[in-house]
Amino acid sequence: MAHTGFAALIGRPNVGKSTLMNALVGTKVAIVSDKPQTTRHRIAGVMHRPDAQIVFLDTPGVHRPHHRLGEHLARVTAGALDGVDIAILVVEATSPAPGPGDRRAAQMVAGAGCPAFLVLNKIDAGGRGSLPAYAALLPALAGVFAVSATTGEGLPDLAEALVAAMPEGPLYFPEDAVTDRPDEFLMAELVREQIFIQTHDEVPHAVHVAVEDVAERPNGMVYIAATIYVERESQKGIVIGRDGGMLRSVGAQARAQMTRIFGSPIYLDLRVKVKEGWRDRPGSLQSLGYRVEQ
Numbered sequence: 037m038a039h040t041g042f043a044a045l046i047g048r049p050n051v052g053k054s055t056l057m058n059a060l061v062g063t064k065v066a067i068v069s070d071k072p073q074t075t076r077h078r079i080a081g082v083m084h085r086p087d088a089q090i091v092f093l094d095t096p097g098v099h100r101p102h103h104r105l106g107e108h109l110a111r112v113t114a115g116a117l118d119g120v121d122i123a124i125l126v127v128e129a130t131s132p133a134p135g136p137g138d139r140r141a142a143q144m145v146a147g148a149g150c151p152a153f154l155v156l157n158k159i160d161a162g163g164r165g166s167l168p169a170y171a172a173l174l175p176a177l178a179g180v181f182a183v184s185a186t187t188g189e190g191l192p193d194l195a196e197a198l199v200a201a202m203p204e205g206p207l208y209f210p211e212d213a214v215t216d217r218p219d220e221f222l223m224a225e226l227v228r229e230q231i232f233i234q235t236h237d238e239v240p241h242a243v244h245v246a247v248e249d250v251a252e253r254p255n256g257m258v259y260i261a262a263t264i265y266v267e268r269e270s271q272k273g274i275v276i277g278r279d280g281g282m283l284r285s286v287g288a289q290a291r292a293q294m295t296r297i298f299g300s301p302i303y304l305d306l307r308v309k310v311k312e313g314w315r316d317r318p319g320s321l322q323s324l325g326y327r328v329e330q
Contacts, residue, residue, distance in 0.1 A: 037204040037205065037206075038085075038087055038088050038089060038204065038205070038207060039087060039088040039089075039090075039199050039200070039202040039203065039204055039205075040088065040089045040090070040091075040202060040203070040204070040205045040206065040207055040208060041090060041091070041120075041121030041122065041202040041203055041205070042090075042091045042092075042093060042119070042120040042121050042122075042208075043090055043091070043092050043093065043120060043121065043122040043123070043124055043153075043198060043202075044092075044093040044095060044116045044117050044120045044122070044123050044124065044148070045057060045092060045093065045094050045095060045124050045126055046095060046098065046113065046116075046117070046123060046124065046125055046126065046141050046144055046145050047097065047098065047125060047126035047127060047137075047138070047141050048097050048098050048099065048127075048135065048137025048138055048140075048141055049072030049073060049074075049096075049097030049098075049099055049137070050070065050071075050072055050097065050128070051097070051126045051127055051128040051157055051158075052068075052126065052128060052157040052158055052185050052186075053075070053094055053095065053097070053126050054066035054067065054068045054074065054075055054079075054094050055068050055157075055185040055186065056126060056155065056157055056183070056185040057079075057081040057092045057094045058081065058185075059185045059186075059188060059191055060081070060083050060090075060092060060191065060194075060195060061081040061082060061083050061092065061214055061215075062083070062214075063214055063297075064293075064297060065079060065080075065081040065214055065215040065217070065222070066079045066081065066094045066225075067225045067226060067228065067229035067232075068229070069229060069232035069233055069240075071232050071240055071241075072097055072099065073096060073097060073099070073106075073109065073241060074229070074232055074240075075094055075095065075096045075097070076096060076105075076108075076109060076112075076326075077096075077112060077217075077221075078093055078094070078095055078112050078113075078115065078116045079093070079094045079215065079216075079217060080092065080093055080094075080215055080216040080217070081094060081214060081215055082208075082209045082213055082214050082215065082216075083195070084211055085195075085199065087199065088199040088202060089207050089208065089209065090195075090198055090199065090202060091208055091209065093116045093120065095112060095113040095116045096109035096110075096112055096113050097109075097113075097137070098110075098113060098137050098140050098141040098144065099137060103315045103316040104315060104316045104317070104318060104321055105315040105316070105321060105326065106315075108321065108326045108327060111327070113144070114144065117144060117145075117147075117148040120148065120150055121150055121151070121201075121202055121203060122150060122151050122152075122153060122178070122198060122201055122202070123144075123145040123148040123150055123151070123152050123153070124145075124152075124153045124154075124155055125138075125141055125142055125145045125152065125153070125154050125155070125170075125173070125174065126155050126157055127154070127155070127156055127157065127166075127170045128156070128157050128158045128162065129156050129157065129158045129159045129161065129162035129163060129164060129166060129167075129182070130158050130161050130162035131162075131166065132165075132166055133166060133169050134166075134169055134170055134173055138170065138173065139173060142173035142174055145174060146174055146175060151178035151201055152174050152176065152177055152178060153177065153178055153179045153180070153181065153194075153197070153198070153201075154170060154171055154173075154174065154177050154179070154180045154181070155181050155182075155183055155194065156170060156180075156181070156182040156183070157183055157184070157185055158184060158185075158186070159182045159183060159184050159189060159190070160184040160186055160187045160189065161184075164182050167180065167182060178197075178201055179194075179197045179198075179201070181193060181194045181197070219250070219298065220247040220250060221247075222297070223247050223250070223260055223262065223294060224245040224246060224247045224262060225245070226290045226293050226294055226297075227245045227262055227264065227286065227287075227290045227304075227306065228240075228243055228244070228245045228264075229290070230285075230286040230287075230289045230290045231243050231245075231264070231275060231286055233289075234282065234285060234286055234289070235274055235275065235282070238271075239266070239271050239274050239275065241315075242266050242267040242268070242271055242314075242315065243264060243265065243266055243271075243275070244264075244265040244311075244314065244324050245262055245263070245264050245265070246262065246263050246265065246324065246325075247260060247261070247262045248261050248262065248263060249261040252300075253303075256300060256301065257300070257301045257302070257303050258294075258298065258300045258301070258302050258303070259303045259305065260294070260302060260303065260304050260305065261305045261307075262304070262305070262306055262307075263306075263307050263308070263309055264306060264307065264308045264309070265308075265309055265310075265311045265314060265324065266308065266309075266310055266311070267310070267311065267312060267313055267314055267315065268310065268312070269310055271310075272308050272309075272310050275308050276308055283306055283308065286306070287304045287306050290304060291303075291304045311324075
């Protein structure tokens with residue numbers, strides 16, 4: 037029997053939860069950017085070892101919702117703690133002291149009813165002096181670790197401790213599976229990631245990407261058709277850019293990542309459509325695949 041189980045990554049936006057999960061899994065299964073609310077779904081990343089399998093659950097950053105989409109993100113984060121074996125509070129070394137988001141995240145972890153770990157991330161960019169202040173947020177901790185998800189420092193010790201804390205049981209995923217999401221999900225996310233990286237201000241948060249067709253051509257190239265939804269005509273203009281320059285740049289960078297991840301040449305067909313105020317309209321949210329409570 038192997039040590040197997042689920043570990044939820046909880047923390048405020050931008051502490052590096054997705055980067056941490058990608059590093060522990062050993063491949064990219066969640067997109068990353070320096071903007072809050074990049075993660076919109078609960079995404080499972082599977083770490084395989086000869087003696088263990090840990091399923092990490094990446095979650096949206098803990099924040100106060102300002103629209104219906106934000107309410108959905110809050111429900112996703114809370115729901116990810118249901119029935120997990122370990123809850124991991126992720127904080128960042130670049131912040132000198134815990135903030136309101138860290139305290140809300142700590143309350144969620146404390147209420148999960150399972151062993152809690154504290155991970156101080158980004159030690160490559162900041163010191164470790166804030167660690168005692170973060171540790172004080174939780175009444176009991178099964179482990180405290182200072183790591184850099186970017187450089188890998190501290191990750192082997194963290195992985196060993198998490199494996200040791202997991203119960204023995206059957207494997208939840210086949211040995212070749214690294215996530216619970218289909219390829220189309222990651223394809224859409226890679227496009228959205230580039231919009232987060234290459235555009236500014238309010239545009240990234242008003243964007244949703246839907247992959248509508250995937251087909252392998254006789255020459256081995258994979259054709260992918262995707263629609264980028266925004267909330268206003270002005271945002272559509274920004275995403276397309278002058279003479280289509282921004283859209284071409286987004287497509288080129290997303291295509292390069294898809295080629296590297298999926299191992300096939302990619303033809304990426306991107307279109308941009310306006311869906312007015314979709315983040316705050318239940319019908320629009322449901323049509324785009326988000327769960328909405330009436």
